[in-house]
Amino acid sequence: MNDTIAAIATPVGEGGIHIIRISGEEALAIATGMFQPQGGAKAADLEPQRVHYGMLIDPTDKQPVDEVLLLCFRAPHSFTGEDVIEIQCHGGAYVSSKILQLVLDQGARPAEPGEFTRRAFTNGRLDLSQAEAVADVIHAASDKALTSALAQLKGQLSDKLNTLYNELLQVLGQLEAAIDFPEEGLEFVQKQQLEQRIQGTSDQIKRLVDSYRQGKIYREGLKVALVGKPNVGKSSLLNALLQEDRAIVTPHPGTTRDTLEERVRIKDIHITIVDTAGLRHQPGEIEEMGIERTRHALAQADLALVIFDASHALDTNDALLIKEVADKKKLVLLNKSDLPTAIDPNALLKQLKRDSAIRLSATTGEGLNELKDALYQSALGGRIAGEAVVITRERHRQALAEAQSALTRVSQSLQEDRSEDLVAVDLNIALEHLGGILGKTFVDDLLDQIFNDFCIGK
Ligand SMILES: Nc1nc2c(ncn2[C@@H]2O[C@H](COP(=O)(O)OP(=O)(O)OP(=O)(O)O)[C@@H](O)[C@H]2O)c(=O)[nH]1
Ligand SMILES: [Mg+2]
Structure with missing residues (x-):
């Protein structure tokens, strides 16, 4: 070394x-x-x-x-x-x-790649979450990504995690005192106090876990899937958003067979848009494979743009679509607004359990700005920037979720008057997961995985 x-x-x-x-x-x-x-x-x-x-x-x-x-x-x-x-x-x-x-x-x-930063970590100049933030600053492709990476590099997440870690450590200390002096044990009052402290910490961890949806969007951008039955204008809309003839558009339903992914930038957020094969009943063999990919894209997306052709009455394929997107976060788009309207928007919105739709025309560009604003708002997630610590990595989300479930077991054991030893075991598990994010406890494999993502010379 x-x-x-x-x-x-x-x-x-x-x-x-x-x-x-x-x-x-x-x-x-x-x-x-x-x-x-x-x-x-x-x-x-x-x-x-x-x-x-x-x-x-x-x-x-x-x-x-x-x-x-x-x-x-x-x-x-x-x-x-x-x-x-x-x-x-x-x-x-x-x-x-x-x-x-x-x-x-x-x-x-x-x-080796990332070896300078790895040494900074090993020598205690940075903790592991800060070392990861170095890579995130380098890879940041938008203001939001950069701001959150920089906050993490400066130790915002580390401070928060250290506070939670120390809180749990103190609780563990009290428990261990009770284990060492079994004749005294934990008094009722003490137990209640511990329970409250565990609950408080657990709530804060939950907020961090919940911040991941937003943090991931900051780091990687928003992923959006364009879905609808064939011929409603999905590919036309992709082209309109890109201001480029990227996807093939024809009057024939079933034109798009494979998913197609492109990036646009709206203000300071990257948006990845996936055009998909139209969803319909009884497709041909190739189309069927395309539709499989549509479902996959839909599952991967943070948000679905659900498109209807407002110039034609709804049919069974629209009904299929409505079912597919029932549980998905979505924006409803009524395309071809340049043509006479043939659908009842209110009836449609009712079926989708939404109260608004965006009327637009991929041909004339009407409604595109409104759509971009809605996409941007959705990416921000209603959060005021800089308001709270957000986590941006799946590794952190997973560790925090594990810590949280260990704390739930701790609370249960305390309520059910289980032995202090048992409570201490779960508390230690929670500590280990929190410490893992900071690199207090780690395995070499994990370090290899993290630092191999870096460039050489960093
Ligand atoms: N009038 C009008 N026509 C449109 C509009 N958007 C798309 N179209 C036409 O609708 C037809 C189908 O458009 P596409 O963009 O290929 O539709 P799609 O949803 O991608 O269709 P598939 O790939 O088959 O699922 C084309 O002839 C487009 O020119 C619109 O806003 N107004
Ligand atoms: Mg298409």
Whole structure:
């Protein structure tokens, strides 16, 4: 673990500058062996936490390689907590890989993906949820994703989890005292108090679990499925939203056979829109396979855009659709509003148990802005941004849900006057799951999984 690692931290290719990052015990020695500061100072006297300008030289033949800036961070005041050197050279692919090769020749080894951040975690510079947030900041593709990742990096989630963790730890302490002195046991008053504290913590954990729906949308964007019977204008609507002729549109029902996924951006939220094969009774063989995919897309989507053709009376295929989307979060769209209306919107809304629909025309563009506003509102989920801590990863949701169910067992055991030992077991399980998010308790496999998601050099 103490060996010295190095990597080019900037993307492959040509640019203004490239950065070669080195971390570990040998970092400083390696850098001083190949750097000549301007003004004749000795490389060995490199002042920490400063930027130095000079020439990078090949230590074997003393020939200059590039003019560079060298940043020097001494342990523990660095990203990884170790000695770190960053060499900023000109942004050529050749020059940067040559410098990296020289660094490796001096005894460093190529870093694995995410290894710098992994060291930051191992050295206690970041907890695990903060390390994950580093990746999320890098991958953020919208303001919402960036804001929530940054809040997590700054420790907003960690603080919240640490508070809950410590609260449970105190409860465990009281329980263990009762276990150690069985003749005294837990008094009635004490027991009630513990129960209340457990309940309070459990409620807060539940709020975090519930925040995942929203957090996932912040991190990954909103996933929307366009569904309807054949020929209602699903593909036309996709094209209208994209402002591009992406999907094939024809007057023949059953045109779209396979699902088609595209991204649009509405304000600061990414929306993934999936166009699907029209749902209908007794489809042909190929269509049947398409409809399977439609159902899958519907199941995966955060929101369904349920489309009806307002210029034709409803039929049994619409009825099939209404049944399919009964339990789904949805917006109701009445397309082809440029043609004379042939349906009774109120009767339809009643069947869908909704009180409003958006009238639109994929052909003329009428109602598109209203639809975009509704999509945006749905992505925000009625929440005021920055109001509360949200979780954005399935790993966190799962751990919190496990912790919550362990706490439910704790409450039950307390109510049923079970032994303190048994209560302590479940309490420990809850602690383990909370600690797992922060990386207090972890397995190497999990770390491999998390850090392999990173780029090399981070
Ligand atoms: N007048 C009018 N015609 C429309 C509108 N939207 C779509 N259409 C027409 O309706 C027909 C079917 O449109 P598509 O977009 O292919 O319909 P779809 O729902 O994707 O159909 P499938 O892929 O077969 O399920 C085409 O001839 C479109 O030009 C609209 O708003 N107004
Ligand atoms: Mg289509």
